[in-house]
Every structure is written in C-alpha cells, then in structure tokens.
Amino acid sequence: MAVYDDKQHQCRLCGNYYSDSDMSEEHYPARNTGNEDVVAVDLGKMFDTFISESVRAEIGEKLNHGEPLENITGDIFDTQLSTSLFPKGRTARTLCRKCNTFLGKYDEAYLRFFNLDGNPKSINGFQQHTKYQIIKAIYAKFLSIPEAADEAFDFIDFIRDNDSTVYNGNWNIYFVKRDFSSDLLGMKDIRTGKITFDEGVVYELSDDKFIFNLMNFPKHSCFEMTNLFDILKKNYKLVEGVGESGGYHAQVFMSSIFNANL
Structure with a gap:
C-alpha cells in the first residue's frame, strides 16, 4: 500500500x-492595496462600448453635468464590462x-x-x-x-x-x-x-x-x-x-x- x-x-x-x-x-x-475583489474584463466588449455613439453621448451628458470622467468610466466598467474573478482577492499558497x-x-x-x-x-x-x-x-x-x-x-x-x-x-x-x-x-x-x-x-x-x-x-x-x-x-x-x-x-x-x- x-x-x-x-x-x-x-x-x-x-x-x-x-x-x-x-x-x-x-x-x-496585499489585500489592503486593492486586492479584495479582482474582476475579469471583457476587453473586446470594452472597446466596442467606448466607441459606441450611445455610450459616448451618455458620457458627454454626464460630463456636462459636472460628473468626473473617472467616476463615469468606473460606473460603466462595474456595471457593463466586468465580472467577479477572485471575490476575496488574488491569492496563492506559496508561503x-x-x-x-x-x-x-x-x-x-x-x-x-x-x-x-x-x-x-x-x-x-x-x-x-x-x-x-x-x-x-x-x-x-x-x-x-x-x-x-x-x-x-x-x-x-x-x-x-x-x-x-x-x-x-x-x-x-x-x-x-x-x-x-x-x-x-x-x-x-x-x-x-x-x-x-x-x-x-x-x-x-x-x-x-x-x-x-x-x-x-x-x-x-x-x-x-x-x-x-x-x-x-x-x-x-x-x-x-x-x-x-x-x-x-x-x-x-x-x-x-x-x-x-x-
């Protein structure tokens, strides 16, 4: 045996x-430097999204209302382009x-x-x-x-x-x-x-x-x-x-x- x-x-x-x-x-x-919920990004969809006339119009409208570009793109990223990959962060059993x-x-x-x-x-x-x-x-x-x-x-x-x-x-x-x-x-x-x-x-x-x-x-x-x-x-x-x-x-x-x- x-x-x-x-x-x-x-x-x-x-x-x-x-x-x-x-x-x-x-x-x-380290977890407290941004490694808490790692997401996967559909890059093909991302490029299609940001050249879309409707999305560009949406971004323009929000910019005209004073919303920061980083907040606008971050919201599109979170709601349309990303899926959770490592909900608890990226880890390894190396130590x-x-x-x-x-x-x-x-x-x-x-x-x-x-x-x-x-x-x-x-x-x-x-x-x-x-x-x-x-x-x-x-x-x-x-x-x-x-x-x-x-x-x-x-x-x-x-x-x-x-x-x-x-x-x-x-x-x-x-x-x-x-x-x-x-x-x-x-x-x-x-x-x-x-x-x-x-x-x-x-x-x-x-x-x-x-x-x-x-x-x-x-x-x-x-x-x-x-x-x-x-x-x-x-x-x-x-x-x-x-x-x-x-x-x-x-x-x-x-x-x-x-x-x-x-």
Whole structure:
C-alpha cells in the first residue's frame, strides 16, 4: 500500500515542505492595496462600448453635468464590462504560515508607503530600517506570482534577514505610480505577467497605486521608471505613469490579452 505523504507544498521563502493546512493563503498584492475583489474584463466588449455613439453621448451628458470622467468610466466598467474573478482577492499558497507572519511587518511598512502615495517628502522622514522593509515587502510579493513559480531567485536571504541592508544579486525592481497613461480610461488592472527579452525576463506585479517590474537585466533606457532602492535616497524622484511608450506594462498587458485569447 502506498504511503500518503502530506508534505505537498514547498514554502518559497524558507524552502521547507508543509501540508496544505500549514500553508498560508498569501495575497499578491496585499489585500489592503486593492486586492479584495479582482474582476475579469471583457476587453473586446470594452472597446466596442467606448466607441459606441450611445455610450459616448451618455458620457458627454454626464460630463456636462459636472460628473468626473473617472467616476463615469468606473460606473460603466462595474456595471457593463466586468465580472467577479477572485471575490476575496488574488491569492496563492506559496508561503508557510510562519513565513507569512514574518513578512507581515514588511507589509505594514509598505502599507505606510502606499497610503502616502509614495510621496518623496513624506517617505524621506521614514527610518532607513522601515525603507528596507518596504523594499523587502515588494521583493517578497514576487515569490507568489504564478509566472515566477519555477524561478530560483537570489534575493531570498536578503528578505529572510530582517537586518540585512545588502543585496548584490541579479534582480532589480523598477516602479511607477499609476496615472491615466498606465490605466486605460482610469481602470486599474492588477493582473501579474511575464515578458521575455534576449537580455532576460521581466515580471510584473501591481496594486491600486503602483506598477512594479522585477527584472534580471539593466532597464531599457527608453523606459522611465524609479529604481525601488532609490527610496533610500533623500527626496528620490517618483516617476508617474508609463509615458507614450507604455513601458513594460503595456507589453505585459498586451501579452496577457493575446494569451487569454489563444
């Protein structure tokens, strides 16, 4: 008779194996940064909707009555274009309960950054230790995205050591603050993704305010983004939006649409 081995899951942080009941339901991104009710969008219907004469007339009428465009498009999005995909948020069973609890203090630090919109003047007042916790919180989230399940990241020890201030590995994270150039008609999309270049690979993770790209090669100079480690500097520059090029975000977005339609 075969012996059932209940140690089915390997924790992405500590590397140990655990039964399903000892694994945690990890939110990526964190639940309180917009990952509470993830919806699916009918993109074909979305484009048809916004070029519709009747919808354009409806939008124009509401604009004339002083209603903000973001509210108008958000209402159309909620009522006509989206269906609930993950009612409790996007999650993965990639961390054991102990490691998820350990990372909780990093998530708390990142939430402070998130609530302050990453404002350089405000973040400048944080202690360096808190800034490192913010950095580690974002690196840790990439452990849970499905596209990186088979990636052997070299920043594990950096995350696991609460006091570490040194990471000389191959992976850098760049980010931008979301705006209308990153979010079509103000509609935020927090899907994850992966794109491959000759130089290496780019993974994406985002929340309601920021888009993060993890990559193992130098950033292309044509894309303006903030290096995550720059938050350690006084009054770092926070890049807003992806510009006319769309950055890596546009490529990840289009790739995910293409793959979904295959």
